[in-house]
Amino acid sequence: xxxxxxxxxxxxxxxxxxxxxxxxxxxxxxxxxxxxxxxxxxxxxxxxxxxxxxxxxxxxxxxxxxxxxxxxxxxxxxxxxxxxxxxxxxxxxxxxxxxxxxxxxxxxxxxxxxxxxxxxxxxxxxxxxxxxxxxxxxxxxxxxxxxxxxxxxxxxxxxxxxxxxxxxxxxxxxxxxxxxxxxxxxxxxxxxxxxxxxxxxxxxxxxxxxxxxxxxxxxxxxxxxxxxxxxxxxxxxxxxxxxxxxxxxxxxxxxxxxxxxxxxxxxxxxxxxxxxxxxxxxxxx
Amino acid sequence: xxxxxxxxxxxxxxxxxxxxxxxxxxxxxxxxxxxxxxxxxxxxxxxxxxxxxxxxxxxxxxxxxxxxxxxxxxxxxxxxxxxxxxxxxxxxxxxxxxxxxxxxxxxxxxxxxxxxxxxxxxxxxxxxxxxxxxxxxxxxxxxxxxxxxxxxxxxxxxxxxxxxxxxx
Numbered sequence: 001x002x003x004x005x006x007x008x009x010x011x012x013x014x015x016x017x018x019x020x021x022x023x024x025x026x027x028x029x030x031x032x033x034x035x036x037x038x039x040x041x042x043x044x045x046x047x048x049x050x051x052x053x054x055x056x057x058x059x060x061x062x063x064x065x066x067x068x069x070x071x072x073x074x075x076x077x078x079x080x081x082x083x084x085x086x087x088x089x090x091x092x093x094x095x096x097x098x099x100x101x102x103x104x105x106x107x108x109x110x111x112x113x114x115x116x117x118x119x120x121x122x123x124x125x126x127x128x129x130x131x132x133x134x135x136x137x138x139x140x141x142x143x144x145x146x147x148x149x150x151x152x153x154x155x156x157x158x159x160x161x162x163x164x165x166x167x168x169x170x171x172x173x174x175x176x177x178x179x180x181x182x183x184x185x186x187x188x189x190x191x192x193x194x195x196x197x198x199x200x201x202x203x204x205x206x207x208x209x210x211x212x213x214x215x216x217x218x219x220x221x222x223x224x225x226x227x228x229x230x231x232x233x234x235x236x237x238x239x240x241x242x243x244x245x246x247x248x249x250x251x252x253x254x255x256x257x258x259x260x261x262x263x264x265x266x267x268x269x270x271x272x273x274x275x276x277x278x279x280x281x282x283x284x285x
Numbered sequence: 286x287x288x289x290x291x292x293x294x295x296x297x298x299x300x301x302x303x304x305x306x307x308x309x310x311x312x313x314x315x316x317x318x319x320x321x322x323x324x325x326x327x328x329x330x331x332x333x334x335x336x337x338x339x340x341x342x343x344x345x346x347x348x349x350x351x352x353x354x355x356x357x358x359x360x361x362x363x364x365x366x367x368x369x370x371x372x373x374x375x376x377x378x379x380x381x382x383x384x385x386x387x388x389x390x391x392x393x394x395x396x397x398x399x400x401x402x403x404x405x406x407x408x409x410x411x412x413x414x415x416x417x418x419x420x421x422x423x424x425x426x427x428x429x430x431x432x433x434x435x436x437x438x439x440x441x442x443x444x445x446x447x448x449x450x451x452x453x
Contacts, residue, residue, distance in 0.1 A: 011383045012376075027379065030350045031372050037354075037365035042415045052364060059310070059358040066311040 133280040135159055139273055140184065149192035149214065153276060156181045161278055166245055168277040172268035173197075173238065173251050177278065185278075189270045190251065191216050198241035199251060202234045210236060210252060210264075216271070219252055219264040232256045236264065297450040301336050301443075302348050305329055309355040325424070326431035329356070330404065331439045333371055334397055337378040339388075340447060349375055366411045374404040390440060397436050401429050 040048045137155035155161055157180050165177040167187045175195065179186035188195055195212040199221070206228060208221040221230070234254045240247030250267055257263045308328050329352065336344035353368030360367075377400040385392070405425065 011380050024345060025347045025350070027346055027372060027376050030346050031369065031376070034350065034353070034365040034369040034372060038363055038369065038411060038415055041364040052358075055354075055358055055364075059355055063310045063359055066307060070311065 133160065133165075133278075135161065135278050137161075137185075137276055137278055139276060149189040149195075149212065149270070150178070151175070151187040151189065151270065151273060151276070153185050153187060153278070154183070155278065156183045156185045158182050161185050162280075164244060165278050165280055166249075168279060169268045169270065169273040172266075173245075173249050174266075174268040174270050174273055174276065187276070190266055190268075191219065191270060197245065197251070198239045199236045200239040200247070201230070201236055204234075207239055207241065216266045216269065217263065219266060221264065230254055230262055232262055235267075294450070298343055300446075301332055301340075301344050305332055305344070305348060305352045306355065308332075309352040310359060325428050326435050327428055328439075329371070330374060330401065330432050331436055332443075333374055334378050334400060334436070335440060335443050337375045338382050338393060339444075341379075341382070343447075346372065346375060362412060363415045366408060366415070369411060370404045370408040373407045374400050377403055390437065394433075394436055394440070397433055401433060405429055 041052070135155060137153040137159075139151050140154045151167075151174075153167075161177060161180055163177055163180050166173060167175045167177065173190065175187040175189040175192075176197075177185050178188040189212065190197065190210070191212040191214060193212055193214060196209050198207065199210045200207055201221075206225060208224050211220040211222055213220050221236075224230070232254055235250050236252040236254070238245045238247055238249040238251055252264050252266050254262055254264050333344065333349055337349075349371045350368045353366075353371045354364060356367040357364050381393075381396050381400070409425070
């Protein structure tokens, strides 16, 4: 029994102290060194903190370099996956384009059929304006009168501008022509108290009249059905019931004010209107 | 005078050290199954066990110590923890090498169990006593199990490699 114990102790001592072939340090020395480092790391004297910081910097930099092949592999795998998914997406989009093209033909057919039927029922009233009339004009005067919210533009009857034409600023309806001179014309802004246009509210079939109240952030809707509660973030489009403005032109939007009240604001900004487009009621192109 | 053959021989001989350092710097992972890394194992431990047991002249204790320090820095555990764990493994392996007369793969494989046990025991004790790092015991157990399980595969890879470089 004691011989076995002696053998064990001898073997352990041999393993700990003998450096062995080409070993520069004995295990015993390295184990003591490890324990010292652990103790020092636990105690954290200032020199150890500095040494650890320097070691961290060095090791992290080398670690970043050594992880580059893995990053490259991940990158290549991801790119390959994206490439194959792009092929699938491309095929899907091709099919979708084909489907939409067919739908477009159907829509064109329905539109022309609708126009023919309207024409047959005398529902279209063009009042003699040319189709697709559009002319750009410069705002020469921005009237801030308390009675009339209007703009003065540098184009008039000389350029075939007529009373009642609609005016767009940055693709949004901003007002209508109320006064035409030879070289100039006056635009009545939608914010003016006198402005009234027939509209329809998004996602509903509710018709109403959009009225100006003097402010671009506060417009009014009249002739709404009883007990109808308007919702937030609903776009208001022209309904085309007046027989001049094309239906579906976005005009205003509902929003929640700071006082938690649902208000209507104009999509266009008349204060920023410098160049405007005058059309004969069609959507601004 | 340094000949090309000698340089080549030195490169081949130092490849285990290169691997030991590389995997200390870069913690590779076997492709994960779902979110759990099922087959994670400690490559360094297999390398240390095999080379200290079979070819101690190819893997110095100083390198093992230094690789452990690097590993600690990368993982962010108290400095010297992994070094001491690896050195415990090396100590146990040296003892086995001195105590055994005839080398048999299966015997070496099974003596890897107590070697891993003592090595991980040291690791656990230091982590628990010297740091506030919390870790999953189950993952360590899983890691140890797969380290033990994959030993024969690497045994044959390393053995074949050593045979190849000795022929050259």
